[in-house]
Amino acid sequence: MKIKRIKIVGTGFYVPDKILTNQDLEKMVDTSDEWIVTRTGIRERHIASEEQATSDLAAEAARRALQDAGLTAEEVDLILVATSTPDTIFPSTACRVQHSLGADHVPAFDLSAGCTGFLYGMIVAEGLILNGPARRVLLIGAELLTKITNWEDRSTCVLFGDGAGAVILEESQDDSGMLSAYWGADGSLGELLILPGGGTRIPASHDSVDQKLHYLQMKGNEVFKHAVKRMGEAAVEALKIAGLKKKDVDFLVPHQANIRIIDATGQRLKLPPERVYTNIQRYGNISVASIPVAIHELKESGQLKKGDILVFVAFGAGFTWAAVVYRW
Numbered sequence: 001m002k003i004k005r006i007k008i009v010g011t012g013f014y015v016p017d018k019i020l021t022n023q024d025l026e027k028m029v030d031t032s033d034e035w036i037v038t039r040t041g042i043r044e045r046h047i048a049s050e051e052q053a054t055s056d057l058a059a060e061a062a063r064r065a066l067q068d069a070g071l072t073a074e075e076v077d078l079i080l081v082a083t084s085t086p087d088t089i090f091p092s093t094a095c096r097v098q099h100s101l102g103a104d105h106v107p108a109f110d111l112s113a114g115c116t117g118f119l120y121g122m123i124v125a126e127g128l129i130l131n132g133p134a135r136r137v138l139l140i141g142a143e144l145l146t147k148i149t150n151w152e153d154r155s156t157c158v159l160f161g162d163g164a165g166a167v168i169l170e171e172s173q174d175d176s177g178m179l180s181a182y183w184g185a186d187g188s189l190g191e192l193l194i195l196p197g198g199g200t201r202i203p204a205s206h207d208s209v210d211q212k213l214h215y216l217q218m219k220g221n222e223v224f225k226h227a228v229k230r231m232g233e234a235a236v237e238a239l240k241i242a243g244l245k246k247k248d249v250d251f252l253v254p255h256q257a258n259i260r261i262i263d264a265t266g267q268r269l270k271l272p273p274e275r276v277y278t279n280i281q282r283y284g285n286i287s288v289a290s291i292p293v294a295i296h297e298l299k300e301s302g303q304l305k306k307g308d309i310l311v312f313v314a315f316g317a318g319f320t321w322a323a324v325v326y327r328w
């Protein structure tokens with residue numbers, strides 16, 4: 001019996017034009033290019049304009065993915081936007097993207113799983129495609145973290161950038177596609193990476209703004225330890241489920257939060273650096289957009305051969321983590 005699986009039939013991404021370099025940041029906070037490069041791997045990041053919101057980035061990435069797949073927006077059955085920085089709490093960013101694309105009446109909703117949202121989205125899309133409700137899913141990871149960044153906090157403001165990546169998913173007609181997935185969460189650690197204000201726990205008020213609770217807060221070194229552990233574990237577990245070994249992996253495509261986390265995950269899989277895709281140097285941490293952007297770039301680089309085994313792995317706010325094993 002043929003095993004049913006989903007595959008990526010189109011990819012695209014968008015990052016804003018404006019670039020903020022480490023040298024620019026040296027003029028804004030007490031930091032240095034040397035500290036940022038050695039501690040994180042980041043050299044520059046793209047920053048949205050004042051007028052842009054998350055759905056603008058998402059819609060542009062989606063247009064490019066649709067074009068890549070040779071499809072129109074009406075030909076998708078579901079629009080799923082993974083984001084932690086929606087345009088508004090409601091309506092959803094996905095509904096705004098649907099309107100922007102002119103995808104009349106196509107169902108649309110947001111998914112919130114921090115930086116892991118794109119992989120959670122793949123797992124959700126797999127269930128929906130293989131069980132019937134959607135034949136073709138437009139999955140977008142879009143984040144505009146620079147609007148929830150405290151630009152006076154050097155421990156976070158050097159890390160993030162803005163961007164969106166999109167893929168079109170449908171049932172595979174051959175043996176390529178998603179082979180396995182492993183996912184998890186630990187809500188007890190949520191306070192280590194949080195946007196405290198503006199929700200129903202701490203509604204927006206003069207006081208919440210005075211206390212800067214509308215900005216992202218992170219205990220970076222704590223998050224770091226959990227990220228290293230969970231990303232390595234998730235990748236190993238997903239390979240086991242797929243019945244594959246570390247030596248079978250052709251490319252690791254990890255969430256791009258910190259070059260040291262990426263290196264540690266690559267080492268856990270015993271992969272040489274050229275088998276670990278990185279773009280954190282150019283974009284910083286673009287959260288949920290980092291994996292779809294990396295998939296698009298890796299595809300366009302011409303390095304991928306049919307049949308290559310890829311491992312996508314992420315960790316993020318929640319905490320959440322996931323890995324997907326994929327045959328190209």
Ligand code: ACO
Pocket residue numbers: 030031032035036039040114115154155156158159193219220221222223224227257258261285287315316317
């Ligand atoms: N420039 C110069 N010095 C700095 C800066 C900066 N930008 N930021 C912090 N420092 C200082 C600190 O004040 C501290 O100084 P002290 O020793 O005098 O107190 C020192 O550098 C070390 O600080 P740490 O926080 O321990 O540095 P660390 O090596 O852990 O690096 C970092 C910090 C880059 C944030 C790292 O911990 C990290 O990448 N964490 C993980 C982030 C992550 O994975 N996030 C998950 C996903 S993100 C999402 O979901 C949106």
